[in-house]
Amino acid sequence: MQSHQLSSGDVIADRRADYARMLEEGGEPEAAAELMEQALELVPTWAAGWYRLATYLEKAGRGEGAIEAYRRTLALDPDDIFGAALKLALLGDAATPDRPPSRYVERLFDDYADRFETSLVEKLDYSVPQKLASLVASTSRHYACAVDLGCGTGLLGPEIRACADRLEGFDLSQNMLAKAAEKQVYDHLAQADLSLAPDLSGLFAAAARHRADLVTAADVLMYLGNLESVFAIIEELAASGADIAFSVEDAGDSGGFHLAPSLRYAHSEAYVRLLLARHGLEILEIVKTVIRKDGGKPVAGILFLTCKPT
Template sequence: MTSRDHFVLTKAFHSSGDVIADRRAGYARMLAEGGDHAAAADLMTQALEITPDWAAGWDLLGLYCEKAGDVSGAISAWRHLEALDDNGVFGAGLKLAAHGAGIASDGTAVSYVEALFDQYAPQFERALVDRLGYRVPEMLDDLVQAEMTRLGIESFARALDLGCGTGLMGEKLRAKAAYLEGIDISAAMIAETARKGIYDSLQKAELVATLNGRRADADLVTAADVFIYCGALQPVLAALVPALQPGGLVAFSLEAHDGPEPLFLRPSLRYAHGIDATRDALVLAGLEILRFETAVLRFDRGAPITGMLIVVRKPPLELNAANDGQSDGGDVAA
């Protein structure tokens, strides 16, 4: 099961407002669950002839066409969806871009990601950990612990877990941080993790906007499988670096690809980043690369998804001061 599959949940099955159209959509769903996606698409087409303004119905038709191998039919359905979904909740633009029928945005599709994880929240951990072999929080925590040992860091005063989800990363960080904050775009995810009592504070917010409003107070920031929904890395780093204390660490994961493009939108609607482009972006942001490893992050449709596990550091204040001193001395000597 993939994130694309998860999105066709509660919102997609809201009533069309017509009993006959709803009945046909229900039959279509049963056919799709049985693997007959072509027949499901035919029934959804009939339903949409009755209710042509049903955005969720066009989303379902696109999904069924895609799974039946009818990419042109899926693209047509998503074009109808895009015209009806002003807020972008169904991610029509992303779906079109992933199939070469549009241009992907460089930033987060906020409405889509929020709706996706609001619906995904109740089954999030079971799907990721049990079905998809997800181990990113554990792997990132191992890297953070190794750097703590190497740098002589006993604990962090204030840690910030971006895209905290249901707290899988937070569970690893709790013993390492005196104060642990969680931020997530999904209210349902926040509600799930609040029950666990892991974090000292939780906030529903879009991460770039939140980081832009912070002072430099975090000495650890984590983002486990979060930036894969954010698009270009540079705007995220530009907001993140000022929120870090000098010497602060950032640990995060990205999906990787080997192509020449710095950014690639997968059919899963997650972004994959180029390895060399990622290194360049980190250096350009003024961050010191401490760890940069590739690993299998999870499985998707039975195939391993290779990604990057990264730990970087904002230069310590004393290094900046030392450099300033050297510069001043040089000017005087000149």
């Protein structure tokens, strides 16, 4: 974890916060919250400390106290690297944002990069790269240029490398990109924010528009609510006749998208179909499947294989 999450700058406050964490891990969130409050009396401007207090209060069933602590976190950290606004939405204190703060997502994956594959693949039975690659392989096409949006540590890259002459990967997290580079399967890797409009995302040079005949996004869209920006980017990237393969967490029959307790977004098939039609993309195949486990329970997902008409 990064220093901004750990240290208050005060030795006594840090010691009390460490004890609070141990109490919470031992199943005593009420006692943890009391000790964390003592730490914050010493360092009242510690945003990460307020966030930790909020999580302890929430686990202790003290919803109003948690809301106030999340509000304090957000006031002290307007960039919201901890995702306090998402927590406030889940607690009913704010409207669900269309997307999480970019700094929150970037920090989350920068911190998670070193243990990402072990946690996701070995512990959570993550299977999207293989399943999405199987959909791509069903086209029996060889691609001149494939673009892997939200490539992360590059789990999809080795699965589709053989079917593309050139493979590009983009992600918001520099630490995840560094892990992807270690695999040595991407011809180009760069940082990009999928929540931004195409002309602001850093993905495009004028000569590079419509360069991809395959665009993929494996387990990425659940970190966005409103997917308009992603489909606008795909529209800019995809050449005529391109295939587009991606996954979402399944929101069931809700008709739109919602924020889950995991702080990820789930999207309904109807919502994705609406966006595909709006952006002129044709559906080739839809597969409903389990994409991972969360808390020991299966997470339902939807895989889409679509194309941009010639």
